Amino acid sequence: MQKVLTFAAGAAVGFVLGTRSGRQTYEKMRHQSLELWHNPAVQEKVSGATETVKDKAPQVQHKVGELAKKATHHHHTETSSTTTPTNGAPLGDAATPAPAAPTPTEAEPTTAAPPTRGESAG
Helix, strand or coil: CHHHHHHHHHHHHHHHHHHHHHHHHHHHHHHHHHHHHHCCCHHHHHHHHHHHHHHHHHHHHHHHHHHHHHHHHHHHHHHHHHCEEEECHHHHCCCCCCCCCCCCCCCCCCCCCCCCCCCCCC
């Protein structure tokens, strides 16, 4: 029982110290990232990137729209020119239903009884 209490106390101390250390590291990283974000050179680059995106967005939108129309048109022409249904039969035969699978008949009686306990099957 003393080993369990010692382990629990050690885990608790490690947790508290790790939490404090982790919190300090987090605060340090947070502070550095905020300093970097508010740096005038970084803000200049962010503004430039924002303007570039705003300028290019209509062109990209137009190009994507054209490509989508081409893809849709290409897909429709491929599917509308198909003359074979999915089952592989010509269109003239597609209306004719495929023959039904044979229905199972009553089970034929077996001629030999299954092996009993201790007997071999062969």
